[in-house]
Amino acid sequence: PLPLLPKLGLSPHSPLPCAEYQHPKAMGGHSRFFHPNFFTRYIWGSYATIHLAGFIADQSYGVDRTKNPDILWPWWHEIMRKKEKGEIPMNMPGYMLVKYRNEAEEKWTEQRQEEFADYAGVMDEE
Numbered sequence: 001p002l003p004l005l006p007k008l009g010l011s012p013h014s015p016l017p018c019a020e021y022q023h024p025k026a027m028g029g030h031s032r033f034f035h036p037n038f039f040t041r042y043i044w045g046s047y048a049t050i051h052l053a054g055f056i057a058d059q060s061y062g063v064d065r066t067k068n069p070d071i072l073w074p075w076w077h078e079i080m081r082k083k084e085k086g087e088i089p090m091n092m093p094g095y096m097l098v099k100y101r102n103e104a105e106e107k108w109t110e111q112r113q114e115e116f117a118d119y120a121g122v123m124d125e126e
Contacts, residue, residue, distance in 0.1 A: 092116050 058065065070077065079097055082088045088097070095105040096116060 088119050089116065092119060 057063075075098075076094070079088065079094060083090050083092075093108070093112070095101060096109050096112065098105075101109065
């Protein structure tokens, strides 16, 4: 077989084609960019990596993700305590007591102003 090598264009040191070698397509391979595992590997992998990085950042900086209304909304609890004491009527809407209102709440406040005129400035008295 060695004398046939130069005729085939091969040197004695070049790798010879093996009889066991098969082309990747024959073995179930592919040469597409969007291969069968592309979505699972890269899209879901990227999504999971982003969420994992966010979780690790939250844990490392001590970000508290619990929802505790006693800490987050003390002004609302103050309104509820005044309603319980009777300083504010129980049926008075909360939007009439808050400092900032949107346009719809302003309209509703104007419509019910005479009903709750005595209690309009209850939250500002402190």
